[in-house]
Amino acid sequence: RRERLESHKLIESFMLLANEIVASYLVEMDVPFLYRVHDRPDPEKLEEFARFAKALGYPFHPDKAKDPKYLQKFLSEVEGHPEEPVVRELLLRSMKRAVYSSHNIGHFGLACDLYTHFTSPIRRYPDLLTHRALREVLRGTMDEAKKEKLARALPEIGQHLSDREWVAEEAERASVEIKQVAFMKERLGKRFWGIISSARPFGFFVELEEFYVEGLVHVESLVDDYYFFDEKKHCLRGERKGRKFSIGDRVYVQAVRADEALRQVDFCLVEDGKPRRRRRRR
Known part of the structure; x- marks a missing residue:
């Protein structure tokens, strides 16, 4: 894992600010563009995360989570602890x-009222669209006809790009899994x-501390007892x-x-040695 340096945080802050400023400017100029939007979380999922966090020793108050700054403060308290990757991932899923x-x-x-994607036009098409709109404005060529055309096209474009983003994320996840398997x-x-990192009726997943690798400890390999999944906890x-x-x-696990x-x-x-089939229960 790469260490997140202060320089990384500084660049990230500049990029976030650039995205905000461009969005504000295009709104001011009354130009249609694609917003990057993020709705409020589901209260039930926050309640579920609160139970997870409490079990890990990190009190989390779902009622305060309506304020994004509370979430940022909560994550800063977890930062640097062994549980940080798990907590971040679980909160993200919520x-x-x-x-x-x-x-x-x-x-x-x-915690932004106005936000768009602007900083990566060479790798993200939404950013390129934003650049094109901004260029038209700065050149003085963004007339009412172009604005109307953009306004008609953007809803479908936004849906398509959101769908393709999901597909790209799935492809990225698959490529990481392939590399993890080859590595292990x-x-x-x-x-x-x-x-x-997570528990299921069929076993639990373990994320290694030394490497960015996640693997499954199957319930069939836990031979000292009959294990069942506790849904509440x-x-x-x-x-x-x-x-x-x-x-x-x-x-402490062994790659098998x-x-x-x-x-x-x-x-x-x-401690359980190599996995072996459990004897049938009588």
Whole structure:
């Protein structure tokens, strides 16, 4: 993982400010353009995240989360701790997706009333559209006919670009998984410390501390007890011994499988040895 330096934060601040200023200017000039909008989160998902955060030792107040600045303050308190990647990911899952729209509702996550994408025209088409509109304004060639044409076209363009962004993110996720599998294939049998990032009825996922790799500890490999999924606390719990595997727990695992077809890495707990099938319950 790359360290996030002060210089990175400075550049990021400049980019955010540029996007805000361009959006404000185009609104002032009464020019239609694509806003980058982010709706408020679902209260139920925030309540669910609050339970996760509390279990990890980080009190979270959903009622205060209506203010984006509270979320930023909360994340700053988690920054630097081992649980930070898990907490950030879980909070992100609680948020709604940001999309492109010709209708402005503000950007909740950034606490911005007006926001667009402007800073990356060589790799994002929405930014290029914004550049073209701004260029027309600065050249004095943005007449009423062009404004009307833009206003008619932007709703469909915004929907299309939001859809393609989702497809691109899925492709990126798949490429990362492929690289993770190839990386771990050369490290089968080795042991690593990791943090439980999510729990499911079929097992729990572990994100390694040393490398950006996530893998599954299948419930079938937990042979010391019969484990069931506790939906309320989102953990795996042993039926007889009561042992729990919860999000944020630090575990020591061994890489046992790297499946290229499934794009999946499998781990087992070191204390349990290699995974083996559980005996049938009588």
